[in-house]
Amino acid sequence: MSPRRNRPRGGDGPTGNAAEAGGRYGGGGATESWQDEEWSVRPVSGASAMGKRYRCPGCDQEIPSGVPHLVAWPEYGGIDDRRHWHKACWNAKDRRTTRVQRSRNAPRH
Numbered sequence: 001m002s003p004r005r006n007r008p009r010g011g012d013g014p015t016g017n018a019a020e021a022g023g024r025y026g027g028g029g030a031t032e033s034w035q036d037e038e039w040s041v042r043p044v045s046g047a048s049a050m051g052k053r054y055r056c057p058g059c060d061q062e063i064p065s066g067v068p069h070l071v072a073w074p075e076y077g078g079i080d081d082r083r084h085w086h087k088a089c090w091n092a093k094d095r096r097t098t099r100v101q102r103s104r105n106a107p108r109h
Contacts, residue, residue, distance in 0.1 A: 031075065034093060038075040041090065044068065058089025 029042035046067045054063040063069050063084055070090050073082040085093075 032072075039072050040075055041070055041072045043087075044071050044084070054084035056086045056089050057083050058085055058093055061086075
């Protein structure tokens with residue numbers, strides 16, 4: 001039996017394709033147009049924010065810590081303009097109403 005190979009055969013080195021690694025681990029990002037603005041959108045693995053919880057502006061539901069999601073902000077916005085979205089909510093943002101209606105008894109977070 002021969003020893004296990006830690007590196008893939010044929011390739012530039014152990015790092016592999018940088019674009020593939022970026023998509024897999026939450027790196028990278030894109031620019032998208034929405035509401036007549038350019039938005040920077042970046043996938044987040046959720047692992048680095050253990051203990052933090054975010055509220056998705058698309059569905060008004062909580063994003064628990066450790067769950068992969070997206071972070072989006074206007075291109076010319078500041079750090080306070082970042083919003084954490086479920087990926088499905090971001091993809092459906094054009095099909096949703098502009099304001100989420102809550103019942104009277106709903107908690108305000």
